Amino acid sequence: MNDKLISEYNILEFRFPGRRAALKREILKQALDCFNELGVEATTIDTIKARCETSVGAIYHHFGNKEGILSALFFAAQDDQRQHLEQELAKTDSLRDAVYSIVSSYLDWVVAHPSWARFLFQARSSVSKGPFHQELKARNAKNYQELKEKLLSFEYKDTKIVQPFEILSSLIVGPSENYCRAWLAHRVQTSPSDYRDEFAESAWRSLQR
Amino acid sequence: MNDKLISEYNILEFRFPGRRAALKREILKQALDCFNELGVEATTIDTIKARCETSVGAIYHHFGNKEGILSALFFAAQDDQRQHLEQELAKTDSLRDAVYSIVSSYLDWVVAHPSWARFLFQARSSVSKGPFHQELKARNAKNYQELKEKLLSFEYKDTKIVQPFEILSSLIVGPSENYCRAWLAHRVQTSPSDYRDEFAESAWRSLQR
DNA sequence: CATCTAAACAGAATTATATTCTGTAAACGA
DNA sequence: TCGTTTACAGAATATAATTCTGTTTAGATG
Numbered sequence: 001m002n003d004k005l006i007s008e009y010n011i012l013e014f015r016f017p018g019r020r021a022a023l024k025r026e027i028l029k030q031a032l033d034c035f036n037e038l039g040v041e042a043t044t045i046d047t048i049k050a051r052c053e054t055s056v057g058a059i060y061h062h063f064g065n066k067e068g069i070l071s072a073l074f075f076a077a078q079d080d081q082r083q084h085l086e087q088e089l090a091k092t093d094s095l096r097d098a099v100y101s102i103v104s105s106y107l108d109w110v111v112a113h114p115s116w117a118r119f120l121f122q123a124r125s126s127v128s129k130g131p132f133h134q135e136l137k138a139r140n141a142k143n144y145q146e147l148k149e150k151l152l153s154f155e156y157k158d159t160k161i162v163q164p165f166e167i168l169s170s171l172i173v174g175p176s177e178n179y180c181r182a183w184l185a186h187r188v189q190t191s192p193s194d195y196r197d198e199f200a201e202s203a204w205r206s207l208q209r
Numbered sequence: 210m211n212d213k214l215i216s217e218y219n220i221l222e223f224r225f226p227g228r229r230a231a232l233k234r235e236i237l238k239q240a241l242d243c244f245n246e247l248g249v250e251a252t253t254i255d256t257i258k259a260r261c262e263t264s265v266g267a268i269y270h271h272f273g274n275k276e277g278i279l280s281a282l283f284f285a286a287q288d289d290q291r292q293h294l295e296q297e298l299a300k301t302d303s304l305r306d307a308v309y310s311i312v313s314s315y316l317d318w319v320v321a322h323p324s325w326a327r328f329l330f331q332a333r334s335s336v337s338k339g340p341f342h343q344e345l346k347a348r349n350a351k352n353y354q355e356l357k358e359k360l361l362s363f364e365y366k367d368t369k370i371v372q373p374f375e376i377l378s379s380l381i382v383g384p385s386e387n388y389c390r391a392w393l394a395h396r397v398q399t400s401p402s403d404y405r406d407e408f409a410e411s412a413w414r415s416l417q418r
Numbered sequence: 419c420a421t422c423t424a425a426a427c428a429g430a431a432t433t434a435t436a437t438t439c440t441g442t443a444a445a446c447g448a
Numbered sequence: 449t450c451g452t453t454t455a456c457a458g459a460a461t462a463t464a465a466t467t468c469t470g471t472t473t474a475g476a477t478g
Contacts, residue, residue: 020445023455039338041250044435055457056437062455065437122334128394129248140396163411166397167388167404171411174384179376185337187349188375195376202372202380202415209410229474232426253464264428265466271426274466419478426473431466438461445454 008113011080024062026052028076031069036118040070040126071132074123075139077116082143084109095154095161096204103176103200107192110180118184144169162209172203217322220289233271235261237285240278245327249279249335280341283332284348286325291352293318304363304370305413312385312409316401319389327393353378371418381412 012025030051034043045066049056063069088105092098110117127136148165155161163171176199182188192199221234239260243252254275258265272278297314301307319326336345357374364370372380385408391397401408 020455039335041335042338045437046435057439057458058456060437125331126248126250129251144396163407164399164404166399167384167407170384170388170391174387175376175379175415176383177387178383179379182379187353190373190375195373198372198376201418205417206384206411206415208414229426254466255464266429266468267427269466422475422477424473424475426471428471429469431468433467434463434465436461436463438459440459441457443454443456445452447452448450 008115011076011113011116015076015079023052023054023058027054027059027062028069028073032073032115032119035070035073035123036115040122067126067130067132070123071127071130071135073116073119074127075132075135077113077120078139080113080116081106081109081120089150095151095158098151098154099172099204099207100200102172103203104196106173106176107180107196107199110184111191111193114184117180121181121184161207163207168207171206175199175202217324220285220322220325224285224288232261232263232267236263236268236271237278237282241282241324241328244279244282244332245324249331276335276339276341279332280336280339280344282325282328283336284341284344286322286329287348289322289325290315290318290329298359304360304367307360307363308381308413308416309409311381312412313405315382315385316389316405316408319393320400320402323393326389330390330393370416372416377416380415384408384411 009025009029012028016025016028027048031043031048034047034051037043038047045056045059048069049059052059059069063072085102085105088101089098092101127133147169151161151168152165161168176192179188179195179199180192183190183192218234218238221237225234225237236257240252240257243256243260246252247256254265254268257278258268261268268278272281294311294314297310298307301310336342356378360370360377361374370377385401388397388404388408389401392399392401
């Protein structure tokens with residue numbers, strides 16, 4: 001349990017390194033927990049301040065406003081998840097492998113970082129409004145484009161993709177995402193990674209006509 | 210466009226009927242639009258008040274607090290969606306038909322009620338914390354149970370379900386849900402109902418081993 | 419119809435929360 | 449060592465949610 005938590009906060013160590021960012025990391029860490037435990041609206045700046053034993057001044061110095069904390073966390077999580085995906089995807093050289101690797105890396109990341117995953121789900125709609133929606137839009141577009149190129153590159157040396165491309169990513173990660181939501185909300189107990197093969201196989205089958 | 214909007218607000222006419230509930234409906238209607246346009250946090254009671262030309266007293270009289278508006282909208286939408294599903298599901302008498310009907314009724318409902326669908330997605334996490342989380346939990350459990358019984362009833366007279374039941378609903382609606390999110394966020398343009406057959410077929414295929 | 423009661427509404431007052439502002443201390447580079 | 453930027457503290461302010469008190473209206477009852 002403790003090991004898991006330490007590993008969860010590595011995302012912060014990596015993205016906000018150094019001694020001078022220590023309080024910054026601490027604020028993000030406590031904010032993440034508050035957002036998950038109490039919900040975004042219910043956690044006040046005062047709550048975070050109290051947990052970090054710091055001041056409002058420090059918080060606003062580092063993040064500008066509440067939305068700033070939210071998006072810092074959001075983009076850190078999204079980047080980490082994306083990085084993990086790209087690592088796995090780089091190893092593949094067939095469409096089937098790619099599908100497996102997309103599904104697996106997604107499930108594994110969620111299981112390894114449940115707090116971050118939960119937060120990603122609940123914060124997305126806030127970030128997609130708010131002052132960082134352009135940034136989010138740009139990132140999404142870039143990620144989508146890269147994935148598209150990777151997948152289409154297999155069309156010619158491998159199995160032909162038989163579904164309209166628009167719905168492809170929905171078919172591949174939709175079920176996994178849906179199940180992870182349920183797991184993170186404690187509506188189901190079995191770990192998503194226990195169903196790695198089922199989800200990967202099903203995704204692959206769903207692409208065929 | 211206007212027809213569509215009128216039809217969207219039928220959900221309110223049906224669930225809060227009568228002349229005395231007129232303001233109640235109006236508040237919910239304006240709140241729904243505000244939440245979708247500005248986001249839940251960014252819409253203030255004052256904004257809603259102004260759009261309805263009413264008073265804070267009236268709003269708090271009808272809903273208690275902001276969360277009350279949120280959950281009234283949420284449960285109205287969820288009930289309507291569920292009712293639509295049950296209508297369609299009742300007509301089926303094979304597992305394959307059931308899968309088709311679940312996917313189709315979902316896609317059609319979202320396309321017919323985009324504002325409500327968008328709201329459902331963004332409000333769920335708020336409601337699942339907050340004072341109505343028990344109510345939500347109970348409804349989810351009931352819905353899950355009913356769907357489970359319906360689907361399992363086919364196991365004996367029809368195709369055998371070959372996946373663990375826990376992941377079944379994720380396999381069936383996961384891709385459709387994922388695509389609808391993208392559509393409601395304007396990340397894709399093609400109407401979900403245009404892909405009805407693709408999603409239904411894929412879901413069915415994904416269940417086989 | 420007169421009266422009574424509960425629900426529907428209005429708006430001022432209060433409370434909670436986010437944000438700004440002004441000042442101080444620590445780090446860091448020249 | 450000096451100057452400058454960054455980090456932090458906390459009081460003051462602004463904004464928004466909620467409460468409270470009073471008034472009006474609709475519907476029931478005799």
